[in-house]
Amino acid sequence: MEDDHTAELFADVDALLAQVAQPLPPADERERLRKNSGLTRQQIATALRTSADLVEAWETGLVEPSGTQRAAYVRLLQGLLTQDRARSKAISSPTAGPRVPDQAPASPTTAPAPAPAPIRAVTPVPAARATSARTESTTVAGDDFPAGPLAVLAFTDALTAHLADGTTRECPAATIVEVLHWALDAGVGQPALATFGRAADPLIVLTPSANDYLGLPPELADRAGLRLAADHPWCAAIIADGWKFTHSGFGPWARIYQPAQGRQRRSVQLAVIAWGALSTGGWNPPSDLTAGQLARWLGTYAERVLTPRGSTAVCGQELMTSLRPPTRPVRDGSRWKAGTNSGALWHPIAPAPPEAHDAHPLAQGRHPADAMDEEAWDWHRPLTADEAAYPHVVGLDINLAFVAAAGSLDVGLNTPPEHVIRPWFDKKSPGAWYCDLTHIAHDPRLPSPFTPTGEPPNGPAWYATPTLAYAVELGATIHPVEAYLRRDPGRYLDPWYKRLREAYLATMNDLGVTTDMSQSDFLNAMSTLPQQDPYLLSLLAAIKATGKGGIGKLRAGPRDPHRAPFEAWPALNTPTWRPDIRAAVISRARVNMHRKMLKTAEHTGRYPLAVLSDCALYPAQQPTALDAVPHGPDPTGVQGTFRLGASPGFAKEEGVQTMTWYEHLHSEGANPARYIKHAGTS
Incomplete structure (x- = not known):
């Protein structure tokens, strides 16, 4: 509330x-x-x-x-x-005297004609032609971008641009080069999401019919690189017209740009459906959407999150930068120049040795025990005699667990990690700490909050700040041996969390699920969710994938199969390659969940049987999540425990099965929490 x-x-x-x-x-x-x-x-x-x-x-x-x-x-x-x-x-x-007009007349001097372009000139864009506007569309074009954030091109009798607001326009382009010019001239784009940010590039989505009309191949011959060959005629034509490609080339998602003219950015994003742009990478819109419906679907995502520009993971990462632009204008004497923006990530920073990815140059020769292992849980345990008498097991899954953990989280910003020997622990200092936590008592009915296996640690290890802060919260005395600390903490991901939270809740509200529901009403509403509009369900899935993928991108590994061992890869050169931030988010999500488990045990006397990432399995007398969560005077549940509700950090029912089912999977060495979602109901 x-x-x-x-x-x-x-x-x-x-x-x-x-x-x-x-x-x-x-x-x-x-x-x-x-x-x-x-x-x-x-x-x-x-x-x-x-x-x-x-x-x-x-x-x-x-x-x-x-x-x-x-x-x-x-x-x-x-x-x-x-x-x-x-x-x-x-x-x-x-x-x-004589009247002075409000606007000065045009100068009689005729401007010189521009030099002819390598590809034939673009036909002037006709006025917009509104057709079949849909009342359910919520995307509104701004004054700077009257055509809205994107256009889906399809060809029937003519090449038509379907816009996010439900209207259409003729697209007079006959070549892909002309499409690029049309995109810049037609007013396609989206305003910046934050002060000092930049407007989103126009997104042009090419349907298979548009592909055929423009003469693009129906599929990519290079299945490994997923791009047109650099010497392909259309790549050559685009380059001849003064455009450039990013390092990823002309693939399913392509950014094609020209040198900026003054402050004006000239860049267009293409998404080619026939090449898999919207069937991979976390996108999965309903396959039967018309071009107009697809434009509204993508437009709603653009309005609630940002204009798509790659996989959902890429969008998650780009959203961080869009909400926290790295630069801002600053005054330097009589002129302005680009300066650093407070609270943003400005430049790439090398990780501390224990934070480095296993493929990172800093990991060469590193002993596995010297690597920080802040990952999500994968844990399950045998039943106690009392638990074996329960007939059912219920899965409780945390909504946007890792996105919620990112909110108000202090992380290091732009200062390289400082190596400190025998540091005094400070929960306000982001970093990696080498500490022995083996002396902390462990209840075998709970997963250890300090390891991804859920087993208690067997020696000193590297931990992110939220993990050690939780150890102190549990009453432990800790003495870190060494640490790599970042002295410039900030809540970098806070606006990112808030934007994804609002996008998620708005879509849940469209599906009839609201945050003010009682636990029982929420459970009833969620039971009918799979039968709701596939349009909205796929949008909800894309929003969730954006959050999860964005966190994963903070530690993206190499993708080149021909790369030499421990050779640097391109992602390391981006400010948002920050494995330390990812570790802090996962650490906080894990201890947040452990805190709920302790509080739930206080109220119900029940303990989790298995945990996988953000899903926990509990014994239940009745085949419903209502039997596993605490109840109190507040119909939305007991604060601090597992509560059923739509808000991020609350839980939903992941599945219900018999206790016999649980015992069988556990005896086979499998984690039942991995399978309860798709196992069917008892």
């Missing part, structure tokens, strides 16, 4: 959205209006409670105001424009 502060903030936001109904005028117009009124930048800065430097940045278009400042700035400029027009009318009155 939202607290009073959040409700107040939401009310302010609603009021702000209502106020910001007009777009800002062009940057040069902002400066003209100010000068015509005789105001200085400092006067405007004082009124808007900001700096004159930032006002100058608004007037040059280097930075766009946001929030309440944007609303106030729009109001000011509208007032200045009204006064400016009044002055013009006064000048144009009969007593004041």
Whole structure:
């Protein structure tokens, strides 16, 4: 439930959205209006409670105001424009001489014709033709991007662009090169998600019919590299027209760009369905969607998460950067330059030796015991005599467990890890700690919170900060032997968690599942979820895959099968390759779940039988999750325990089976938590 502060903030936001109904005028117009009124930048800065430097940045278009400042700035400029027009009318009155028009006439001088392009010129884009607008579409095109975030191209009698708002436009392109120009001219794109961020590239999705019309091959011959050969005629034509490819080339997802013109970014994202763009990588929209329905499906994802630009894992990683842009404009004397943005990741950082991936150059010659092993649980145990008498076993699965663990988590930002001997433990210091936890008492009915196997540690090991902080919470005295610490903590993933949380809850709400439901009502609603709209179910799955995949990308391994052992790979050169952050997220998710297990045991006397990642199995008298979770005066459950509900961090029923089923799998050495979801009901 939202607290009073959040409700107040939401009310302010609603009021702000209502106020910001007009777009800002062009940057040069902002400066003209100010000068015509005789105001200085400092006067405007004082009124808007900001700096004159930032006002100058608004007037040059280097930075766009946001929030309440944007609303106030729009109001000011509208007032200045009204006064400016009044002055013009006064000048144009009969007593004041000839009338001066509101807009200056076009210059009679004819601009020189541009040089012919290597590929034939693009036909002018016709006006939009609205067809079959659907009321269920929630994607709204912005003033800067009137066509919305993306277009799905399909060919019947003509090449048609299906937009996210349910409308269509003719696409006059006859070649893939012309499609690129059309994408930039048609107003396709999405505004930046954060201050100092950049707008999303237009996404053009090519259906198989569009592929055929444009002359692209129906499938990729290079099944290993998944890209067109660099000497393919269409690659050559694109390059001849002044475009470039990223290192991934022209594949299912391709970013094709031209050198920027001033501050204007010229880049287009292509997704080729026939080459597998939407059938792999976490995407699985219903196969029977029409081009228009697919545009709305992708548009809803774009509105709630971001414009797709690769696999869902890639989108999860890109969302981090979009919400925490690495740079911002800063004043350097009389000019502006790119500076670092507070709270973001600015540059690649080498991991501490225990944090390094097994394939990393730093892992060469490393003993396995010297590697940090912060991973999710895979644990199961034999039944006690009392537990064997229960007829059922119930799976409880945590909603967005790892995404929720990322919220408000302090991680290292941009300072390389500092090696410290005999450090004093500080739970506010992100890092890797070498410590002996074997002296901590272990209840065999619970998985150990310190190891992914759930077995108690058998010697000193490397741990992330949340794991050691939990040991202290349990009452243990710890003495780290050494550590690699990061001295610049920040909550880098907090906006990432919040955006995915809202996307998840909005989609659950569309499916009829809300956060204010009682545990029993939630369970009833979830029991009918598989029969709900496949359109929404696949969207929900894509959102969940975005969170999970984004965390995985923080420690992405090498993909080149010809790479030499311990040779660096491209992902290491990105600021978001941060295995330390991934370790901290998984560590926190694991201890969060252990804390729920302890609290649940206090209320019910029951302990988990098996755990796999974020799913725990409990004994039950009745074949329902309601039998396994605590109940109290609050219909949404008991705080701190496993609670059934839609919110991230709450649980849902993963499956129900007989205790005989559990005993059989356990005796075979298999983890029953791995199979309960698809095993059917008892």
